[in-house]
Amino acid sequence: DTGVSQDPRHKITKRGQNVTFRCDPISEHNRLYWYRQTLGQGPEFLTYFQNEAQLEKSRLLSDRFSAERPKGSFSTLEIQRTEQGDSAMYLCASSLDPRETQYFGPGTRLLVL
Amino acid sequence: KNEVEQSPQNLTAQEGEFITINCSYSVGISALHWLQQHPGGGIVSLFMLSSGKKKHGRLIATINIQEKHSSLHITASHPRDSAVYICAVSLQGAQKLVFGQGTRLTINP
DSSP states (O other): OOOOEEEOSEEEEOTTOOEEEEEEOOTTOOEEEEEEEOTTSOOEEEEEEETTEEEEEOTTSOTTEEEEOTTSSOEEEEESSOOGGGOEEEEEEEESSTTSOOEEOOOEEEEEO | OOSEEEEOSEEEEETTOOEEEEEEEOSOEEEEEEEEEOTTSOEEEEEEESSEEEEETTEEEEEETTTTEEEEEESSOOGGGOEEEEEEEEETTOOSEEEOOOEEEEEEO
């Protein structure tokens, strides 16, 4: 197993377009987390899944954001009608147990023009 | 006021110096994490601790639960230690991590 992977690594889009990011967690991990990090700041929690169930969503996750984990394996994060303020690094992490270390993917850097 | 505060925000030192980065938090936690982030974004977990002290190579992490404070120490610092170091806490009864704003460390040769 090569760890948590994310695709794409970079995305440039025009304001108003929709974008979708994918995260593949470590295979036996049932918990999957999405975070957002803007330049010079620490990451902020967006949402998390236990298996296929989305158990918590941050108030940062507006109606334009949706996340899924349909089979309890990979997850997608979609942003509709992107805005310049959505420009950030989107990080995915997974863990086997909430008391265990979270393993982070390399992130997807989004730039909205 | 942020729930997790780190100091300093930026730290520049010479190779070989002893480095200390501090983290204070204001909420009940089940664990505290120290993370390392290199340019390009990848985050690596260094330590997860809920009490006492942990050591890995030249890195030492301590936590004082009563004072709600943790420190990350680097002995014999090296230019390859240059990175952003992030403190994060697992809130009691919650799954998510809450992060500090990070400390940018630069070690000059």
